[in-house]
Amino acid sequence: MRSIPFLMTIVLLISSSVLIGCKDNTNDKGGTPSATAEAESDASSNRGQAFIDDDSENPNALRLAMDSEDHTTLVAAVEAAGVENALVNVGPLTVFAPTNAAFDKLPDGTVEDLLKPENKSKLAYILTNHVAPSNYPISMLEKNLKKGRTLYMASGENVEVSQEGDDIIVGGAKIIGTVKVSNGWVHVVEDVILPKK
Amino acid sequence: MKNIFKIAILGVLGLFIQSCGNGGSSDQKSGAISGNAAERVYVAPGEHDEFYAFLSGGYSGNLTVYGLPSGRMLKEIPVFSQFPTNGYGYSEETVPMLNTSFGFVPWGDAHHPDISQTNGELDGRWVFINENNTPRIARISLEYFETEEIIEIPHSAGNHSSSFVTENTEYVVAGTRFSVPYPQEDMAIDEMKGNFKGPLTFIAVGDDGRMKIDFQLKMPGFNYDLAHPGRGDSHGWFFFTTYNTEEAHTMQEVNASQNDKDFIAAVNWKKIQEYVQNGGGEEIDAEYAHNVFDHSTQTATTTMENKVLTVDPREVEGAVFFMPTPKSPHGCDVDPSGEYIVGNGKLSTDLTVHSFSKMITAIENEDYEGDAYDIPILNFDSTLAGTVKEGGLGPLHTEFDGKGNAYTTFFISSEVVKWKLGTWEVLDRQPSYYSVGHNMIPGGNSRKPFGKYMVSLNKITKDRYLPTGPELEHSAQLYDISGEKMELLSDFPTHGEPHYAAGIPADKIKSKSRKIYRLDENEHEYAATNESETKMVRDGKDVHVYMTTVRSHFSPDNLEGIKVGDKVYFHVTNLEQDFDVPHGFAMIGANTSELLIMPGQTKTITWEPKKVGVWPFYCTDFCSALHQEMQGYVRVSGQNSNVPLKWTLDDEEIN
Numbered sequence: 001m002r003s004i005p006f007l008m009t010i011v012l013l014i015s016s017s018v019l020i021g022c023k024d025n026t027n028d029k030g031g032t033p034s035a036t037a038e039a040e041s042d043a044s045s046n047r048g049q050a051f052i053d054d055d056s057e058n059p060n061a062l063r064l065a066m067d068s069e070d071h072t073t074l075v076a077a078v079e080a081a082g083v084e085n086a087l088v089n090v091g092p093l094t095v096f097a098p099t100n101a102a103f104d105k106l107p108d109g110t111v112e113d114l115l116k117p118e119n120k121s122k123l124a125y126i127l128t129n130h131v132a133p134s135n136y137p138i139s140m141l142e143k144n145l146k147k148g149r150t151l152y153m154a155s156g157e158n159v160e161v162s163q164e165g166d167d168i169i170v171g172g173a174k175i176i177g178t179v180k181v182s183n184g185w186v187h188v189v190e191d192v193i194l195p196k197k
Numbered sequence: 198m199k200n201i202f203k204i205a206i207l208g209v210l211g212l213f214i215q216s217c218g219n220g221g222s223s224d225q226k227s228g229a230i231s232g233n234a235a236e237r238v239y240v241a242p243g244e245h246d247e248f249y250a251f252l253s254g255g256y257s258g259n260l261t262v263y264g265l266p267s268g269r270m271l272k273e274i275p276v277f278s279q280f281p282t283n284g285y286g287y288s289e290e291t292v293p294m295l296n297t298s299f300g301f302v303p304w305g306d307a308h309h310p311d312i313s314q315t316n317g318e319l320d321g322r323w324v325f326i327n328e329n330n331t332p333r334i335a336r337i338s339l340e341y342f343e344t345e346e347i348i349e350i351p352h353s354a355g356n357h358s359s360s361f362v363t364e365n366t367e368y369v370v371a372g373t374r375f376s377v378p379y380p381q382e383d384m385a386i387d388e389m390k391g392n393f394k395g396p397l398t399f400i401a402v403g404d405d406g407r408m409k410i411d412f413q414l415k416m417p418g419f420n421y422d423l424a425h426p427g428r429g430d431s432h433g434w435f436f437f438t439t440y441n442t443e444e445a446h447t448m449q450e451v452n453a454s455q456n457d458k459d460f461i462a463a464v465n466w467k468k469i470q471e472y473v474q475n476g477g478g479e480e481i482d483a484e485y486a487h488n489v490f491d492h493s494t495q496t497a498t499t500t501m502e503n504k505v506l507t508v509d510p511r512e513v514e515g516a517v518f519f520m521p522t523p524k525s526p527h528g529c530d531v532d533p534s535g536e537y538i539v540g541n542g543k544l545s546t547d548l549t550v551h552s553f554s555k556m557i558t559a560i561e562n563e564d565y566e567g568d569a570y571d572i573p574i575l576n577f578d579s580t581l582a583g584t585v586k587e588g589g590l591g592p593l594h595t596e597f598d599g600k601g602n603a604y605t606t607f608f609i610s611s612e613v614v615k616w617k618l619g620t621w622e623v624l625d626r627q628p629s630y631y632s633v634g635h636n637m638i639p640g641g642n643s644r645k646p647f648g649k650y651m652v653s654l655n656k657i658t659k660d661r662y663l664p665t666g667p668e669l670e671h672s673a674q675l676y677d678i679s680g681e682k683m684e685l686l687s688d689f690p691t692h693g694e695p696h697y698a699a700g701i702p703a704d705k706i707k708s709k710s711r712k713i714y715r716l717d718e719n720e721h722e723y724a725a726t727n728e729s730e731t732k733m734v735r736d737g738k739d740v741h742v743y744m745t746t747v748r749s750h751f752s753p754d755n756l757e758g759i760k761v762g763d764k765v766y767f768h769v770t771n772l773e774q775d776f777d778v779p780h781g782f783a784m785i786g787a788n789t790s791e792l793l794i795m796p797g798q799t800k801t802i803t804w805e806p807k808k809v810g811v812w813p814f815y816c817t818d819f820c821s822a823l824h825q826e827m828q829g830y831v832r833v834s835g836q837n838s839n840v841p842l843k844w845t846l847d848d849e850e851i852n
Contacts, residue, residue, distance in 0.1 A: 052776065090778055090821050092748035133822050134749065143847065182775045184748075 058182040061095045062087035065186070073103040073111060080115045081124040086131065086154070091183035093154075094136040096170055098192045106192060129155035129171075129195045135184055138175070141168050157195055237677060238687045240267040245707070248639050248700050250652060251310045251324050252673070254278075255694025258305035260326055260337060265639075265650055265700060266675055268689035276335045276344045277305020277328045281790035285344075288792060289766065289801035290721075291490070293497040297331050297349050298484040306330045309360055309423075309697040312339075313402075317364040317428045317644030321706040323406055324699060325360040325369045332356030334371055336406055339706045345490045348408045351483035351505055352379050352396050358424040358529075362402070364432045364644070368466065369408065371398040372437050376418030376444070380481065389446040391570075393418030396507070397437065399466060407489070412473045412506045414464065414517070417570045418444055420453070421462070423528050423594075428644050429535030431553040433467035436538050440525035442569070453525065454544060458577065460519035460569070461529060461540050463556060468516040469508055478508040493720045495799055511571045518560060519569055521577040522549050528594035528635075532603065532618055533644050537582055541592040541605065548592050548605060550621065552582035583621040588614045593634060594697075596641030598648030598678055604641075606633040606653065613653055613676065615683055627683045629674055631657040638678065639700030647702055651676045651683070654695045662690055671695060712776040714797030721799035723768035728752040729852050733842045740765045740842070746780035746794065747772040748821040751814070753851055754829035758842035761806055761835060767792075767814075770799040780827070781817025791817050806833040 062084055065071045074097055078084055087095065103111050114123045131154040136144070141161055144151065150158040151170060159171035168175045171193035179186045240246055246264025249271075254261055258278030262271045279286030279295070286295050286303060295301055305328040313322045323345075324337045332350035337343065350356055350371050358372030372395070378384055379394035394415050401411040419439040427434035442459045445452030472478065483505035490497040510517040524542030526549070531538050538551040558564075559579040566576045589607030596604050602624065605614050611632045615625040635654045639647040653676065658669040670690040677684040716726055725731045725743040731752045734741045740763050745752045751769075759765060769782045773796040783791040784804045792800040806812065816827035834840040844851055 058774075090748065090775075092821055092823065135747075 058180055060088050060182045061091075061093065061184060061186050064179060064181050065095075065097055068097075070099045070101075070188070071097055073100045074098060076115065077103075077111075077123060077127060080117075081120055081127050083124050083127055086128065087183075089183065092133070092135045093184040094132040094134065095181075095184070095186045096130045096132075096173060096175075096189045096193060097186050098130070098173065098189050099176075102173070102189060102191050125155055125197075126192070126195060129153050129157055129159070129193055130189075131155075132159075136187075137180070137185055138168060138178055138187075141170070141175075153193075155195055157197070159193060234684070234686045238266040238268065238675065240264065240269070245703060247703060248647070248650065249703055249706065250637065250639070250698055250700040251312070252654070252691055252695040252698040253307045253310050253326060254692055255308070255671075255696055256306050257693030258307050258328070259693065260307060260310060260324065261692045261695070262342065263689075263691075264703075265652070266686065268673070268675060268687055270692065272342060273692060274337060274342055274344065276326060276337065277302075277307055277333065277347070279303045279790075283793035284790050284800055284802060287790035287802065289803065290496045290799075293499040294344060294347055294488045294490060296486045296488055296499040297333070298351070298486055298501070299331060302331050304330075305333065307335075307693075307696075308357065310699045311361050311369070311642070311697075312699045312701055313366040313406075314362055314643055315365055317432070319640050319643055319645070319701045319705065320366075321701055321709070322366075325362060327356050327359035327371060329356050329374070332359075332371065332373070334360045334369055334400060334408065336369075336402075336408060338406075340709050340711050341492065342710065343490070345406065345492075346408055347486075347488045348400060348410070349485035349487070350398050350400075350410075351485040351502075352377070352381070352394075352413060353398060355420075358397075358421040358437050361424050361426060361435075361642075363426045363435070363466070364428050366402050368399045368411065369402055370424055370426070370435055370466075371400065372421035372424055373397070374420050374422060376420065379415060380483070386446050389418065390444040391418070393444070395419050395421050395439075397421060397435075397462075397464065399469070408487075410485075410502075410505055412469060412478055412508050414469065414508050414510055416462065416510060416517075417442075417572070419459070422526070425529050425531045425538075425642060427531060427535050427553065428533065431531065431535035431538075433465060434553070435464045435466050436529050436531060437462040437464065438522065438526040438529040438540060439519075440527075458521040458523045459525055460574070461522045461526065461538060461551065463518045463520060463538075464510075465516045469513050472513045472516070473506060473508065477512065478506040480504050481507050492714075493718060495714070495719065495721045515560065517572050518556070519572055519574045520551050520556065520580045521566070521574060522551070523547070528592070530595040530597075530603075530642065533597050533599050533646060535644075537618060539595045539603065539605075541594060543591055543593060543608070545592065546587050546590055548585035548588055548595070548616075550582045550585065551580045555582065556580045583619075585616050585621045585623065588616065588623060589626065594636055596636050596638040596651065597646050598638055598641070598651075599646035600648055602648075604636055604638065604651055604678065604683075606636045608632050608634065608656070613651070613683065615678070625682045627676065627685055629653045629655055630661055630672060630688065631655055631659060635695075635697045637698040637700055639702065641700075647700070649677070649679050650686075650700075651678045652698060652700070654691070654698060656694075658690070661688060713774055714795060716770075716772065716774055716797040719770070719797055719799060721768075721770070723766070723801060724770045724799040725768070726770065727772065728846065731844065731846075731851050733758065733844045735842055738763050742767050742844075744769045744782075745772050746770070746782070746816065746820075746827075748778065749816075749823035749827045750846070751782075751816070751827065751829045752846045753844035755832075755845045755848075756829070756843070757832040757834075758840050759806060759831055759833050760838060760840075761809060761833060763806060765804045765806065765831075766801055767804065768799060768801045769794055771796050773797070778820060779818045780820050782814065783817045784814045784831075785812045793818060806831070809833055809835055 173189035173191035177188035248265040250263040275285035332353040336346040353373040355374035357374035376393040376395040397414040420441040424437040441453035522540035524545035526540035527543040528541035589610040591609030633653040771794040
């Protein structure tokens with residue numbers, strides 16, 4: 001098992017304690033379940049799809065980001081916004097993953113501010129503006145350009161795709177790398193795709 | 198019968214009364230559910246069961262997989278019956294699995310699953326199961342949980358005393374319940390006696406699991422009911438219960454109960470194996486199908502065989518003996534040591550237990566009380582080890598816990614009874630709800646039982662669950678047998694009519710279970726392993742569509758040039774390589790079924806369009822967030838149209 005960020009562990013601990021609490025009701029068919037049967041369940045499937053070893057040759061989008069040194073800010077943001085499951089489900093999805101440098105380009109204090117609990121929904125909105133349902137390899141993005149199709153993001157916004165020389169630009173952010181993942185595609189971008197709203 | 202149910206109902210009432218308000222003590226007798234029963238069968242969300250249980254589906258023709266102790270059904274594996282759920286028996290690849298010498302048979306009656314063994318212990322490689330109606334034996338892989346092979350048993354009828362494996366899976370054995378002319382011929386039914394035969398078929402199993410009929414033993418025309426192999430010292434022998442030694446051909450319910458004793462046939466298969474290896478036996482004509490599913494081509498093929506080696510038991514010195522056993526014995530069960538052979542006389546209250554070592558002595562001393570068709574009948578008293586007295590009414594089957602105890606089911610008195618090997622004393626009895634047939638302890642018919650749980654597989658359901666009209670699923674009950682007394686823990690419905698079952702600790706197989714089919718190992722003739730290989734090919738009236746699926750589209754998704762009267766073969770390859778990302782394929786008006794295609798798999802379904810128009814197909818499995826978008830169209834033109842074949846994705850022609 002790869003390292004699980006501390007924050008996520010906390011989330012998991014909290015959710016498992018809720019599970020235990022729920023089972024403390026008595027059974028009207030006679031007999032009280034004793035505490036020993038209470039699931040101190042460390043079953044891997046209770047920890048979410050991200051942790052299932054699925055024999056796939058490719059990691060899913062979240063695993064990929066978690067393993068990348070250039071995406072620690074993104075991973076922290078995903079955890080703070082609680083949108084991990086959006087990145088590990090069956091998809092298909094295409095993630096535009098801003099690098100740490102991309103977040104650094106934002107005005108001072110912006111990231112710190114977004115990571116505050118009271119800004120959780122705002123942060124989630126920004127992050128889902130980086131996820132497009134369906135598979136969009138570069139060839140498909142080029143086709144979108146040719147056919148004049150915009151890119152529908154999970155935030156609900158439609159984002160423009162454009163081209164400058166050989167570079168593909170999505171919502172103003174240039175793609176600088178592409179990885180196939182088990183549940184779709186990840187394009188590394190050098191800017192944060194700021195929502196219109 | 199009525200009284201029995203009254204008693205059973207009283208038992209149920211008593212059980213509720215006892216369990217209300219006693220919260221926790223667990224030492225009551227007679228069916229009390231102890232206070233912590235719920236906890237002991239509870240498997241927390243995300244946790245796995247401790248045992249796999251494979252329950253025969255009876256007249257469903259299939260095998261169901263359950264987890265124990267939870268009683269949760271995990272899967273239904275299609276074996277002898279068409280299964281539209283995933284296309285088994287409908288897809289071009291799997292139709293050959295159901296071929297027989299009688300043609301394509303879409304249904305079967307599955308009875309007795311048995312897990313392969315090494316040194317008498319469960320090894321978890323395969324499950325074998327017999328088909329009773331059109332005699333066949335199937336082998337199911339425990340890596341894929343799929344049927345890999347089915348072999349038909351020629352000259353047999355009512356393939357009931359099957360499919361039990363020897364200690365090292367040298368053989369899987371199939372005996373005939375209904376004796377028949379051997380080989381079949383046109384003759385008067387009332388001339389049965391002496392003319393019909395009861396062949397016992399020994400099917401050799403290779404290291405790769407492949408089955409091949411080694412020989413058939415041409416036995417007298419009795420009904421061979423159940424069987425189990427010897428183990429330990431008795432390894433090399435096989436034991437079969439018989440009934441209807443009267444050889445009655447009509448009204449058996451009366452005429453087959455005239456003899457006080459029938460027989461357990463003891464067969465020294467090692468001797469016969471040696472005999473046939475040295476050229477013994479006679480090759481006779483036979484007609485039977487041998488169907489094998491190849492995982493690399495993902496396709497089954499049928500080979501029709503036309504010869505079988507038959508052995509007259511009288512020709513092999515010291516190979517076959519009869520042990521008299523009272524009252525039409527049903528179950529034939531051998532204890533883990535191999536010393537005791539239990540005959541469950543179904544019209545008796547007693548169980549007859551034979552001793553293997555006494556049997557050997559009696560054979561050495563030629564201690565015979567007569568013969569049946571020149572096969573020696575051993576003296577009853579000489580092989581008898583003991584009798585379990587007054588166990589109950591209507592004993593059927595016995596399993597073992599590996600701790601010196603046996604557990605016998607009683608159909609008429611509707612109970613399971615625990616008794617002690619060697620002393621034959623009854624130790625405990627618990628009601629079953631209702632009228633139990635087989636019972637199953639994981640490994641309970643091997644050298645090494647896992648004596649923690651026992652499942653009773655019951656024939657009558659009545660009021661056990663919420664009513665669902667006249668037709669009910671059968672019930673099963675789970676007992677904890679780890680203590681001195683059996684404890685009823687839970688009750689769950691099953692599917693079809695489970696006869697026997699086989700259980701195994703989950704750890705022995707779960708890590709070997711496959712997650713995907715590897716695309717780079719896919720050698721299917723019509724596979725398209727990437728979208729650029731997808732195409733349409735016309736061959737007269739046949740149109741082959743090489744199609745792929747991936748989240749969340751088909752390639753191609755628009756097809757033109759198909760005409761009324763064509764036969765369209767949709768060869769669909771699922772390009773996914775992630776765990777549990779199947780896609781389905783369904784075509785409007787197809788007279789076949791859907792396909793459910795697992796990652797890396799190719800399956801084929803046919804469609805014969807009858808009407809002009811534009812007809813949709815779609816993915817039937819909610820595969821992904823864009824599942825509802827996963828569809829396509831087939832344009833069907835008139836028989837004489839000139840519309841060319843055209844296949845596209847995103848309006849672009851492929852390759």
